[in-house]
Amino acid sequence: MKPNPIERARHFIELETRAVADLKHVLGGSFEQAVNLLMACKARVVTTGMGKAGLVARKVSSTLSSTGTPSLFLHPAEAIHGDLGMVTADDVVIAFSYKGQTDELLRIIPYFKFRGVPLIAVTSNAESELARQADTALILRIEQEACPLNLAPTSSTTAMMALGDVLALVLLESRGFTPEDYAVFHPGGSLGRRLLTKVSDIMHAGDDNPVVEETTPLRDAITVITSKKLAATSVVDGTGMLVGFFSDGDLRRYLQHGSPDMDTPISQLMTRSPKVAAPDMMAVKALEILRAYKIIELPVVDADHKPIGMIHLHDIARAGIT
Numbered sequence: 508m509k510p511n512p513i514e515r516a517r518h519f520i521e522l523e524t525r526a527v528a529d530l531k532h533v534l535g536g537s538f539e540q541a542v543n544l545l546m547a548c549k550a551r552v553v554t555t556g557m558g559k560a561g562l563v564a565r566k567v568s569s570t571l572s573s574t575g576t577p578s579l580f581l582h583p584a585e586a587i588h589g590d591l592g593m594v595t596a597d598d599v600v601i602a603f604s605y606k607g608q609t610d611e612l613l614r615i616i617p618y619f620k621f622r623g624v625p626l627i628a629v630t631s632n633a634e635s636e637l638a639r640q641a642d643t644a645l646i647l648r649i650e651q652e653a654c655p656l657n658l659a660p661t662s663s664t665t666a667m668m669a670l671g672d673v674l675a676l677v678l679l680e681s682r683g684f685t686p687e688d689y690a691v692f693h694p695g696g697s698l699g700r701r702l703l704t705k706v707s708d709i710m711h712a713g714d715d716n717p718v719v720e721e722t723t724p725l726r727d728a729i730t731v732i733t734s735k736k737l738a739a740t741s742v743v744d745g746t747g748m749l750v751g752f753f754s755d756g757d758l759r760r761y762l763q764h765g766s767p768d769m770d771t772p773i774s775q776l777m778t779r780s781p782k783v784a785a786p787d788m789m790a791v792k793a794l795e796i797l798r799a800y801k802i803i804e805l806p807v808v809d810a811d812h813k814p815i816g817m818i819h820l821h822d823i824a825r826a827g828i829t
Contacts, residue, residue: 519661522653526662527669529648540643541601542677544625545576549597552578553624555586556603557611559660560667564603567671574675575684583611591618601627601671605649605663607635616640629667645670706793707786709826710807710816711737718743718814721750721774725761728753728773741806741814742777749814751777752806783808784818794823 545552552571556564564580571578581593581600594600600619604612607630619626620640628641631649638644647670653661710716717740719728732740732755739754753773761767761776784793784805793805797820807816 519653522651523662523665526647526649526653526666529650530666530670530673532648533645533670537643537645541627541645541674542681544599544627544642545674545678546681548576548599548625550577550595551598552576553581553594553598553600554578554603554671555581555583555600555612555615557583557609559664560603560605560609563664563667563671564601566668567601567603567675570672570675571678574679575682576675576678583609583615586615586618587611591615594619594622594624596622596624599625599627601629601674602637602641603629603667603671604635604637605631605647605660605667607632607637609637612637613640629670631663704790704826704828705786706784706788706790706807706818707816709790709822710784710786710818711735711822712807712816716814716816717741719753719773720745721772721777723773724769725758725767725771725773725776726769729758737804737817737819739804739806739817740773741817742773743814747813749781749783749806749808749812750774751779752781752804753777754802754804756802781806783812785809786815790818790823790826790828793818794820794828797823 554564554568561582568578568580579593581590602612607628613636616626626641628637628644629647630637630644631647632638633644633646638646647663647666649663649666651657652659652663715735717731717735717737719731719740719742721742721744728740732738739752741749742751742753744750751774753776757776757778782796782800782802782805784796784807786807786809796805797803803820805818806814807818809815
């Protein structure tokens, strides 16, 4: 009878889950020593490993780099043909090997010793050559691979991956790494855009910024709004300071009262003391203001309260900020 795929899947998940749960046995003096070595690292954390362990090492390196710990991956086979030059005395190495006896890995350990590079081993074999040569060894407790043949690296690589994540996250907290720091390393992501994009980056400025004086007739104000292709204009006094804001909404409200007088000074129709944004304000904060007051534009003013730009809800949306 064919095995039930759902039942078998549950069994494999249980084995992998057990491998991760057993990582608590790693959390002792060796783990603390590893964290101390990594925190004291003056340059980069170099991860290395062969085969599936090497793929784990590559991922761990990426996680470290994106969470405040500069890192690179060193392929052991390439290392013995010149890539060892990437490793400096100020680095720290984390070597991943389930059995701890990978030939390519063992061949590069003497170089680390020669350069005085601290070595952290991640392996299941406390008696292995890798564990013996390491400054500290994190010994995994893997009862069996999830693979029904107990051959393909499955539970072991899952545990290695989880342990690498744990190290990265402990370092993240120890360094006081913030969401803003994370955004710096991920400028192309949504978080990066939310935390790094300023109003000045996306506002309409210079000739694209609609501004009229408070004595400007309604007809001329409408001309300015239309020519700038925005739905509003800032209004200034004789000194150039912002005194009001006139939008399509103000115009519609005026038209509801009958035939408009196109010679009416805009000062009689504008909204006084409008909400404003500063050029160094984060765009996501401007979005919060727009949403809170149910408006679609904000004048952008400098330290002297003079309008230097305008930001539209659509500008923020086009920047990928939501």
